[in-house]
Amino acid sequence: MSLARTGGDAGLWSSVMLVVAAGVASAIQVGKAPAVLSAIQADLGLSLAAVAWLMSAFAVTGALAGLPVGLLADRIGAKRMVIGGLLAQAAGSLLGALAGGGMALVATRFVEGAGFLAVIVAAPAMVVAIAPERLRDRAMALWATFMPAGLTIALLSGTLAGLLGWRGLWGANAVLLLLAATCLGVGLRLARAPARQGETSARAIGLTLRAPGPWVLAALFCAFSAAFFCAFTFLPAYLAARFGMGAGAAGVASALAVAASGVGNLACGRLLSGGTGSRQLLVLGFCVMAVSGAVMFAPFMPALPALALAMIFAFASGLVPVVIFDAAPRLAPEGQVGATLGLAMQGNNVGLLVGPAIGGMVAEAWGWPFLALPLLGIALVALAIVALARRI
Numbered sequence: 001m002s003l004a005r006t007g008g009d010a011g012l013w014s015s016v017m018l019v020v021a022a023g024v025a026s027a028i029q030v031g032k033a034p035a036v037l038s039a040i041q042a043d044l045g046l047s048l049a050a051v052a053w054l055m056s057a058f059a060v061t062g063a064l065a066g067l068p069v070g071l072l073a074d075r076i077g078a079k080r081m082v083i084g085g086l087l088a089q090a091a092g093s094l095l096g097a098l099a100g101g102g103m104a105l106v107a108t109r110f111v112e113g114a115g116f117l118a119v120i121v122a123a124p125a126m127v128v129a130i131a132p133e134r135l136r137d138r139a140m141a142l143w144a145t146f147m148p149a150g151l152t153i154a155l156l157s158g159t160l161a162g163l164l165g166w167r168g169l170w171g172a173n174a175v176l177l178l179l180a181a182t183c184l185g186v187g188l189r190l191a192r193a194p195a196r197q198g199e200t201s202a203r204a205i206g207l208t209l210r211a212p213g214p215w216v217l218a219a220l221f222c223a224f225s226a227a228f229f230c231a232f233t234f235l236p237a238y239l240a241a242r243f244g245m246g247a248g249a250a251g252v253a254s255a256l257a258v259a260a261s262g263v264g265n266l267a268c269g270r271l272l273s274g275g276t277g278s279r280q281l282l283v284l285g286f287c288v289m290a291v292s293g294a295v296m297f298a299p300f301m302p303a304l305p306a307l308a309l310a311m312i313f314a315f316a317s318g319l320v321p322v323v324i325f326d327a328a329p330r331l332a333p334e335g336q337v338g339a340t341l342g343l344a345m346q347g348n349n350v351g352l353l354v355g356p357a358i359g360g361m362v363a364e365a366w367g368w369p370f371l372a373l374p375l376l377g378i379a380l381v382a383l384a385i386v387a388l389a390r391r392i
């Protein structure tokens with residue numbers, strides 16, 4: 001699959017930005033529910049079980065279906081998969097705006113989660129098709145900013161929700177997703193990938209599962225996601241409880257910290273293109289995450305230094321997904337890029353489920369300072385994976 005390139009590098013970067021915009025629109029859907037959860041609870045009278053499913057629907061979908069979705073992306077083409085994912089999210093968001101009860105809303109979140117998974121698994125393959133080898137590191141770094149950018153926008157969407165209500169916010173997101181699908185469909189042309197002759201789904205899955213590379217990427221993505229969400233899921237609550245910040249101020253501060261991850265994404269692309277090794281960047285990222293994450297929850301830490309450490313943590317975390325996205329085409333067995341990315345995203349979503357659960361249990365049982373323990377433990381596991389990957 002290759003891009004019908006016109007307009008030189010300017011046209012190339014415009015094409016990459018269309019893919020990134022699709023990712024940002026999708027990432028907003030992850031963060032929109034936490035941003036207005038209290039309003040949804042008040043309107044629908046959600047039980048605790050419904051709240052749990054509402055918050056975890058995306059992660060559960062990704063943890064279960066990443067590899068099959070990636071395999072499907074390899075079969076039908078990345079562009080079709082991304083547009084289909086955007087349309088599925090738009091449908092889910094629109095139906096969610098009309099939901100009359102908690103379980104109906106949860107069902108629409110699973111639809112949105114499936115669409116989100118389709119986008120984030122297939123979009124990196126589009127970036128690979130668009131960018132030549134000399135620019136691929138920087139293009140992948142730009143793609144990796146989709147998550148911090150989308151989460152930051154979602155965290156700041158409280159004002160819009162105050163004007164429109166949570167149902168209006170859901171409807172506005174449906175329009176945004178439809179616009180992203182239209183722009184991508186009209187504005188980006190990709191040559192059709194040649195069909196794989198004589199290859200069955202079972203063989204493709206077997207190739208992916210037998211190769212060590214996809215498993216290494218999945219394990220690293222799991223560690224990254226577990227550490228990131230162990231810290232940032234509770235950052236607004238921590239800022240409110242520890243420093244007396246109001247909900248709005250804590251949300252804005254958390255959004256600024258999350259945005260630093262996008263800066264880390266871009267810096268990683270520069271470092272990779274400048275010749276810095278992937279392993280060095282992974283070791284640097286996980287080590288800085290461990291130290292800054294442990295210290296920012298320390299009981300002696302004042303508010304401003306704690307926020308600075310949260311931004312350092314986020315910046316360092318931004319190094320990891322860029323390395324993973326950049327390595328996936330090289331580590332994919334026999335060109336199974338979609339399936340490889342699908343397995344990696346399953347690892348990412350397992351971490352998203354496990355990280356907040358561990359962090360919540362530790363903070364409730366022993367207090368905020370003890371969040372240092374899971375963060376340090378996850379970092380040590382990640383460093384062991386990097387060392388093992390080198391031997392493999």
